[in-house]
Amino acid sequence: MGISFSISSFNPWKRKADGTGIETSENIKAKGAEFDGPVSIGTENLLQPPRFVAPVGYTDPTNYLRISFFDGNLGTEWTNLATGGTVSDDATIYAKGSKGIRTANTGTASDAKINKVPSPALDLSTYDSIVLRFFVADTLAGAGSIFIQLGSSGSDYVRASRAFDTALLDKPVRPGWNRIVLSKASDFGDVTGTMNWAAVNNIRVWTHNNEGATIAVTWDELAAVKKSLSKGVIVFTFDDGNISDFTKAKPALDKYGYRATSYIIGAWIEAPNYLSASQIQSLYHECGWDIGSHTYNHVNLTTLTTDQVEDELRRNIYTLKNLGVKNVSSIAYPFGGYSPTVVDIVKKYHSAGRTVVSGYEVFPFGNPYALRQVQLTTGISLVTAKTYIDRAKANCEVVIYLAHKIVDSGAAGGEWTTSDFTALVNYAASEGLEVLSLAELEWKYGR
Numbered sequence: 001m002g003i004s005f006s007i008s009s010f011n012p013w014k015r016k017a018d019g020t021g022i023e024t025s026e027n028i029k030a031k032g033a034e035f036d037g038p039v040s041i042g043t044e045n046l047l048q049p050p051r052f053v054a055p056v057g058y059t060d061p062t063n064y065l066r067i068s069f070f071d072g073n074l075g076t077e078w079t080n081l082a083t084g085g086t087v088s089d090d091a092t093i094y095a096k097g098s099k100g101i102r103t104a105n106t107g108t109a110s111d112a113k114i115n116k117v118p119s120p121a122l123d124l125s126t127y128d129s130i131v132l133r134f135f136v137a138d139t140l141a142g143a144g145s146i147f148i149q150l151g152s153s154g155s156d157y158v159r160a161s162r163a164f165d166t167a168l169l170d171k172p173v174r175p176g177w178n179r180i181v182l183s184k185a186s187d188f189g190d191v192t193g194t195m196n197w198a199a200v201n202n203i204r205v206w207t208h209n210n211e212g213a214t215i216a217v218t219w220d221e222l223a224a225v226k227k228s229l230s231k232g233v234i235v236f237t238f239d240d241g242n243i244s245d246f247t248k249a250k251p252a253l254d255k256y257g258y259r260a261t262s263y264i265i266g267a268w269i270e271a272p273n274y275l276s277a278s279q280i281q282s283l284y285h286e287c288g289w290d291i292g293s294h295t296y297n298h299v300n301l302t303t304l305t306t307d308q309v310e311d312e313l314r315r316n317i318y319t320l321k322n323l324g325v326k327n328v329s330s331i332a333y334p335f336g337g338y339s340p341t342v343v344d345i346v347k348k349y350h351s352a353g354r355t356v357v358s359g360y361e362v363f364p365f366g367n368p369y370a371l372r373q374v375q376l377t378t379g380i381s382l383v384t385a386k387t388y389i390d391r392a393k394a395n396c397e398v399v400i401y402l403a404h405k406i407v408d409s410g411a412a413g414g415e416w417t418t419s420d421f422t423a424l425v426n427y428a429a430s431e432g433l434e435v436l437s438l439a440e441l442e443w444k445y446g447r
Contacts, residue, residue, distance in 0.1 A: 063226035069097030084110025104216040105209035113206030121201040127224035137216035144209035151202040156193035181366035232392030236260040248406035263294035263332035266319035290437035300337035
């Protein structure tokens with residue numbers, strides 16, 4: 001069975017195939033691409049924008065190596081190594097293959113572990129990430145973790161884990177279906193011996209519950225993937241909708257025809273030193289920028305009730321759509337405040353969320369609702385900012401820069417100077433990296 005992707009589309013404006021002008025989702029749909037549309041709430045169509053749907057008959061891409069669908073009978077493909085907990089075939093909950101394997105723990109802390117010995121050994125040396133898809137039962141109570149370990153001998157292995165937690169991690173484990181992408185370069189931090197990725201002959205996955213906790217996971221898919229990017233990508237994002245997005249950042253980006261993502265606060269539109277309605281429209285319609293949400297009142301969403309979070313998101317989307325922004329597809333969390341509850345609501349309206357957590361991203365994103373970034377403030381020099389471009393170039397990674405206000409001189413706190421920003425854009429161009437808005441990145445490589 002082939003793998004089928006449903007990749008969230010972002011802002012519908014994109015370059016035409018011949019490089020001229022722009023093309024809308026309506027144009028693309030007319031050419032035969034399939035979309036499942038958004039759902040209306042009340043009288044306003046505010047839910048997340050259309051998703052790109054893979055054509056019928058879509059097969060495993062060439063950058064994908066299926067390792068297991070966990071559908072071989074337990075004891076054959078996978079063997080039970082549980083030191084407590086229970087392990088069993090699951091013919092009820094699965095998405096790929098014909099069944100899954102369920103590991104469960106309750107009460108006393110224990111490991112419910114299964115082991116696979118590939119024969120012949122797998123050569124994963126040219127792959128960049130490991131993908132795990134699994135289902136977490138709604139009966140989840142208390143805390144614990146999932147683990148994956150890959151080895152090339154008994155004493156040479158790497159290990160990664162992700163926790164069940166009330167706090168949202170960069171790659172969270174939540175009730176329901178989960179798909180996590182683990183970078184070989186950065187996510188397998190527990191290393192023993194010298195791992196030989198060209199000869200992987202032992203794979204283990206397991207669940208571990210903390211004392212008194214209950215967890216149940218059905219494992220459904222394990223794969224290795226190569227990067228979909230052939231070069232590093234830089235995404236410039238701007239929070240708050242400062243007028244400098246238009247007067248300072250735009251000219252530096254226009255030199256190369258680059259686009260960026262501007263996160264707008266609805267209540268601040270037309271306020272002194274902030275973008276006007278006409279400037280937002282110009283960035284979107286004329287320059288092809290991606291316009292995202294920074295909520296209507298710029299309030300920490302974790303301090304609000306669920307109804308208040310809904311109101312903040314809906315009011316801002318409504319405001320921006322009234323300016324002609326067709327898809328407000330991503331959000332930047334004000335003050336970096338997000339939680340599992342917040343994200344569950346955000347998913348109804350947006351296709352991605354950017355945090356204030358520092359770090360790089362690999363693409364496709366492991367968790368599009370917890371995107372990491374690099375802040376351009378007085379605390380980071382131009383020399384340091386350039387090093388992120390160097391790493392992105394070397395590893396085909398994505399760097400999402402976050403800027404607030406760009407000023408000509410006297411930068412303080414969260415500000416950065418026009419000269420440094422212009423020099424950073426010039427450097428990205430000189431190093432041959434792609435500079436894309438978040439929307440362009442998804443449109444170009446997400447499908």
